[in-house]
Amino acid sequence: MQRDQNLLIRVAFNLDDRWSDLELFLERAATIVTPTNHASWTLDLRDCAYLGPDAAVLIAGLFDRDRQRGLVPRVVLPEGPEPLRAFCSYVGLAHRIGQGPRPTPDHPRSETVPLHTYYQPIANAERKVVRLVHEHFPGVTEGAELALGVAINEVIQNVCDHAESPIGALMAARYFQTRRDVRVAILDLGLGIPRTLARVLPAANDPQQALRLVVQGGVSSRSKASNMGLGVSNLVAQVRGRRGELLLLSARGVARMTPDGVVRYDSAPVDFPGTAVFFRMAVDDVDT
């Protein structure tokens, strides 16, 4: 594909934060997901009626990466319904793609933590998400705060330590008042877990096996002295403890944990260039 060509990807379905929607998106957008694409592209979302934080980080990540590569990516956002327009604004997707003002996360009705890029693993990366939850639900438990913090910080630390991601770690989150749960999406477009781990563990070349190993814990590429191979397994433990759901996508592998704590491994429709971590967890007392 040549640089002066322009691919048109039309997404005429909703992109909720669930694997079936994301899988369909990856199939549809496979050409632009792969870093071997050299054509500019237009992602037409006008017929899409729902986007969640998972889709927001995916779209923004691909946009950022390909703009860095000198391509001309273009995203046509939906014109309605109004809640979707508001989400695109609050989550910073419209601003990111040059179609809107900088998001205003302090707006009292905002239920969103806007897209933010981390190039350094700051110790309290969860701060914005915890603040958002507090604003809407002051009764958030300390256990939920800790789980959120550990989960977010483990992922961002992993990205910064291992991924060599050209877009850093891109995060967005959204709080759902009716369910009292929070959804967090963190994406990198770096080496991916199987390739990183295979440096020290050849068996990890198999993407599903690589995901099994990191979910189980105790294996690390030891990119940094502080790596002990506990990050993903700690993430899984925190989400499981909140009866949450988790999706881990890297290369051709996908791991999905359901609220019963069971993790299932499958193959992804594309060789995903990096790692996407999407999770949701309850912020009230999970025992009541």
Place this chain on the structure above:
Amino acid sequence: MTSIHERADMTSPQPIVAKQLLLPRDTATDAAARVAARVVDAFRSSETVTVDFQGLRGVASSYFNTLFRTVGEAIGCKRMQEGLSLRYESDAQRAIGDRSWTAVLAMLENPDPGHEVA
């Protein structure tokens, strides 16, 4: 010989409050290294040192890995196990810390485990 008063000081230092050593834009490993330096320094004049993790609600494994590894390398595993007391905020935080503690001790006692890199 040390005096009774000095001996008392050597066994009951003030806890090191980890949160007080966390700066706004710190990385987890920078913050942990700062605590570790205080701990190592405190062990120069005390037989036991306490670290209090109250308020560090969201720190991840790299924080504890760096802290325990730095201290363990400086004073040795045996002394760290015998003299370092950890005050966690919750059982959930203790679980994170305990996993790092176990992994660091295993690594320090067997630094070249081949492909078993846990």
